[in-house]
Structures are given as C-alpha cells and as structure tokens.
Amino acid sequence: MLDKDLIKKEIDKLPEDILTEVFDFIQFLESKRESNLLAISCQELSAASFQRIWGNEEDAVYDTV
Numbered sequence: 001m002l003d004k005d006l007i008k009k010e011i012d013k014l015p016e017d018i019l020t021e022v023f024d025f026i027q028f029l030e031s032k033r034e035s036n037l038l039a040i041s042c043q044e045l046s047a048a049s050f051q052r053i054w055g056n057e058e059d060a061v062y063d064t065v
Contacts, residue, residue, distance in 0.1 A: 011022060054062075 011019070014022065
C-alpha cells in the first residue's frame with residue numbers, strides 16, 4: 001500500500017504543467033467518492049420506505065424472481 005509521503009515525493013518530481021492534471025484527477029476522485037457515499041446514504045435512508053412496499057405477502061411471489 002502506498003503512503004502519502006511516497007505519493008508526495010512522486011508529485012514533487014512532476015513538472016509544473018502536469019500538476020494541474022494531477023489536481024484535476026484528485027478532484028475527480030473526491031467527487032466520485034462523494035457521489036458513491038451519497039448514493040449509499042440515499043439507499044440506506046429509503047430502505048425502510050421500500051420495505052413497507054416490497055415486504056408484503058401479496059408481492060412475496062416476486063421475491064423469487
């Protein structure tokens with residue numbers, strides 16, 4: 001596993017014009033992570049509501065599909 005110091009050393013070796021791309025990529029990774037966390041949070045928050053809809057005897061036949 002890489003540690004932050006190793007990554008920082010590699011970044012220090014890069015030319016200045018590449019740093020913008022590195023920064024953009026870091027922001028992309030953060031955005032992607034936040035989107036995933038948001039989606040997971042929404043799923044967890046809506047689980048109880050959907051359980052009332054899907055967790056009933058009338059629709060039990062669809063549980064095996």
